[in-house]
Amino acid sequence: MAFEGLADRLQSTMKKITGKGKVSEQDVKDMTREVRLALLEADVNFKVVKDLVKRIKERAVGQEVMESLTPGQQVIKVVREELTELMGGEQSTVAVADNPPTVIMMVGLQGAGKTTTGGKLANYLRKKHNRSPLLAAADVYRPAAVDQLETVGEQLDIPVFSKGTNADPVAIAREAVEQAKAEHNDYVIIDTAGRLHVDEDLMAELEQIKAAVTPDETFLVVDSMTGQDAVNVAESFNDQLAVSGVVLTKLDGDTRGGAALSIRAVTDTPIKFAGMGEKLDQLEAFQPEGMASRILGMGDVLSLIEKA
Amino acid sequence: EKTRNSFSSKINDLVARYRKVDEDFFEELEEVLITADVGINTVMELVEELKMEVKRQNIKDTREMKDVISEKLVEIYYGDDDETVEKLNLQEDGLSIVLVVGVNGAGKTTSIGKLAYQLKQEGKHVLLAAGDTFRAGAIEQLDAWGEKTGVDVIKQREGSDPAAVIFDGIKAARSREADVLICDTAGRLQNKVNLMNELAKVKRVIEREVPDAPHDVLLTLDATTGQNALSQAKTFSEATDVSGIILTKLDGTAKGGIVLAIRNELNIPVKFAGLGEKVDDLQAFDAHAFVYGLFADLLEDETE
Numbered sequence: 001m002a003f004e005g006l007a008d009r010l011q012s013t014m015k016k017i018t019g020k021g022k023v024s025e026q027d028v029k030d031m032t033r034e035v036r037l038a039l040l041e042a043d044v045n046f047k048v049v050k051d052l053v054k055r056i057k058e059r060a061v062g063q064e065v066m067e068s069l070t071p072g073q074q075v076i077k078v079v080r081e082e083l084t085e086l087m088g089g090e091q092s093t094v095a096v097a098d099n100p101p102t103v104i105m106m107v108g109l110q111g112a113g114k115t116t117t118g119g120k121l122a123n124y125l126r127k128k129h130n131r132s133p134l135l136a137a138a139d140v141y142r143p144a145a146v147d148q149l150e151t152v153g154e155q156l157d158i159p160v161f162s163k164g165t166n167a168d169p170v171a172i173a174r175e176a177v178e179q180a181k182a183e184h185n186d187y188v189i190i191d192t193a194g195r196l197h198v199d200e201d202l203m204a205e206l207e208q209i210k211a212a213v214t215p216d217e218t219f220l221v222v223d224s225m226t227g228q229d230a231v232n233v234a235e236s237f238n239d240q241l242a243v244s245g246v247v248l249t250k251l252d253g254d255t256r257g258g259a260a261l262s263i264r265a266v267t268d269t270p271i272k273f274a275g276m277g278e279k280l281d282q283l284e285a286f287q288p289e290g291m292a293s294r295i296l297g298m299g300d301v302l303s304l305i306e307k308a
Numbered sequence: 309e310k311t312r313n314s315f316s317s318k319i320n321d322l323v324a325r326y327r328k329v330d331e332d333f334f335e336e337l338e339e340v341l342i343t344a345d346v347g348i349n350t351v352m353e354l355v356e357e358l359k360m361e362v363k364r365q366n367i368k369d370t371r372e373m374k375d376v377i378s379e380k381l382v383e384i385y386y387g388d389d390d391e392t393v394e395k396l397n398l399q400e401d402g403l404s405i406v407l408v409v410g411v412n413g414a415g416k417t418t419s420i421g422k423l424a425y426q427l428k429q430e431g432k433h434v435l436l437a438a439g440d441t442f443r444a445g446a447i448e449q450l451d452a453w454g455e456k457t458g459v460d461v462i463k464q465r466e467g468s469d470p471a472a473v474i475f476d477g478i479k480a481a482r483s484r485e486a487d488v489l490i491c492d493t494a495g496r497l498q499n500k501v502n503l504m505n506e507l508a509k510v511k512r513v514i515e516r517e518v519p520d521a522p523h524d525v526l527l528t529l530d531a532t533t534g535q536n537a538l539s540q541a542k543t544f545s546e547a548t549d550v551s552g553i554i555l556t557k558l559d560g561t562a563k564g565g566i567v568l569a570i571r572n573e574l575n576i577p578v579k580f581a582g583l584g585e586k587v588d589d590l591q592a593f594d595a596h597a598f599v600y601g602l603f604a605d606l607l608e609d610e611t612e
């Protein structure tokens with residue numbers, strides 16, 4: 001089941017070239033074909049792959065690769081550079097409002113990890129930045145969503161603002177911010193219900209919450225196992241809510257995580273954090289370079305580049 | 309509801325839009341299938357076979373393609389098996405036990421609620437066991453579904469041993485003479501060896517207590533998932549011998565095409581499709597309708 005990494009994929013093409021000692025246009029074509037397949041197998045979106053492969057091909061036809069003694073390795077190097085570039089630099093920062101509280105809104109599809117990540121963020125802000133966050137339970141739809149956030153709050157000993165399930169999410173968000181002001185909480189993290197990006201009513205609700213509390217950060221939470229649909233999801237949420245950062249969850253799994261590339265490519269907002277487990281301290285700064293290697297099949301790639 | 313459209317009429321539409329069976333047609337087909345998460349190898353094989361078929365039958369007009377495409381796709385799914393709609397494996401008499409497994413957030417608990425509702429509608433006496441003792445609020449969530457559907461939930465405190473909860477569930481199901489016991493489990497990623505062992509233990513308890521049980525082990529798969537779903541199906545099967553899949557969140561824009569490869573490579577059928585968050589948003593899986601759903605985008609693109 002383990003997918004072949006890019007390096008494995010390029011092995012046979014490389015052997016062929018080594019035999020001849022010269023790179024032809026056909027060889028470049030063969031190699032870029034393997035790049036395309038490797039990226040698609042890692043769940044990078046089809047259109048994103050198309051653009052990437054075009055750029056990689058342009059560079060590969062240049063001297064860099066054609067005249068290299070190790071063309072296969074050079075291709076990998078070019079691919080990795082392009083991927084890292086697309087992924088952007090490391091940016092695990094969280095906004096600080098001039099007038100506290102800083103408001104953070106968590107949004108995303110059902111089951112992506114919003115509630116858990118909200119708890120993790122609160123924990124992170126308290127631990128790393130010595131802040132006193134307030135969690136707000138604005139998911140009134142999913143059965144026991146409020147209980148879940150309250151339990152998370154208890155586990156962390158961080159306060160949770162809730163009005164049960166018969167209240168309006170917009171009112172909950174607004175009142176949570178008021179309470180934070182009164183109680184001197186410097187962050188409010190609003191947990192919202194999971195929703196489909198094509199659900200007009202529920203997307204409009206998020207817009208209303210946003211208008212009511214003007215969040216300093218709107219974090220889109222995305223499951224790293226997401227396939228080709230990641231672009232549609234990220235694009236819709238970003239178009240309607242102007243997402244300020246992405247959190248990629250469940251990266252403790254064995255997924256290649258090509259969705260990361262897709263999301264970066266379509267939203268042009270940084271992936272800030274990585275969810276690395278179910279426990280509330282398992283949140284890490286997102287590492288763009290590590291992610292590029294992961295998408296390409298990890299270790300084997302690094303060792304080959306070192307030889308290049 | 310998109311997987312419910314009339315399959316043949318839509319394929320008719322699709323092929324009518326292209327007049328010639330040429331490279332463009334195949335390229336578009338390839339794109340559409342990859343976008344549906346069908347998986348690159350499966351797509352390549354399929355397109356190769358289709359090209360051969362076109363040569364063999366000397367097909368020039370796309371209208372003649374409709375049967376060929378649909379046959380091939382359905383063939384990937386069913387292989388040599390009969391084209392039957394897979395149902396829950398319930399016992400005529402006595403207790404049936406259904407174990408529900410899957411990665412975090414896939415839709416296990418929700419699907420259990422929907423399934424309980426469906427079975428109750430059919431007149432069955434259903435009981436639920438709250439085997440997720442780990443995730444915050446998981447027991448309350450299953451409880452809420454029990455209330456919503458009028459089905460009792462057997463539970464212990466958060467943090468207790470899941471196997472013990474399931475054991476309790478079986479005891480209760482027996483003494484109350486329930487027809488079906490559905491067991492919820494905590495979400496877990498398939499590369500977590502300890503958690504997979506824990507799941508295998510839960511299954512062993514069921515096997516020990518009731519001969520021939522569990523009668524179904526349902527893997528819940530989020531249709532939004534890409535190629536990782538294949539690894540999920542493989543590893544969960546190794547641990548618990550999965551007998552069927554619940555494909556959730558098909559009401560979104562993701563197509564869940566990876567189940568073609570899962571059926572093809574691991575011979576695990578999809579039994580149910582999740583199409584929303586309400587009690588009645590669970591349907592029997594219709595492979596023909598599903599296969600059409602994989603093409604819907606191509607149709608829409610062409611009408612733009």
Ligand SMILES: Nc1nc2c(ncn2[C@@H]2O[C@H](COP(=O)(O)OP(=O)(O)OP(=O)(O)O)[C@@H](O)[C@H]2O)c(=O)[nH]1
Nearest residue numbers: 110111112113114115116194250275276277412413
């Ligand atoms: N392994 C792992 N599990 C995670 C991670 N983040 C969240 N989860 C799990 O994923 C499941 C869903 O997480 P939630 O936080 O409930 O997701 P949500 O987006 O709030 O879900 P809804 O409110 O139902 O839309 C839970 O079982 C979490 O424990 C992660 O980084 N790694």
Ligand SMILES: Nc1nc2c(ncn2[C@@H]2O[C@H](COP(=O)(O)OP(=O)(O)OP(=O)(O)O)[C@@H](O)[C@H]2O)c(=O)[nH]1
Nearest residue numbers: 110111412413414415416417418495557582583584
């Ligand atoms: N749109 C849609 N949402 C669904 C569907 N099935 C489940 N959900 C939602 O997905 C989210 C996760 O569902 P759960 O039932 O909690 O998933 P789970 O697998 O039990 O999650 P964990 O126990 O945390 O691993 C919830 O918000 C559900 O309402 C579906 O078919 N369509």
Ligand SMILES: [Mg+2]
Nearest residue numbers: 114115139145
């Ligand atoms: Mg939630």
Ligand SMILES: [Mg+2]
Nearest residue numbers: 416417440446
């Ligand atoms: Mg659950």
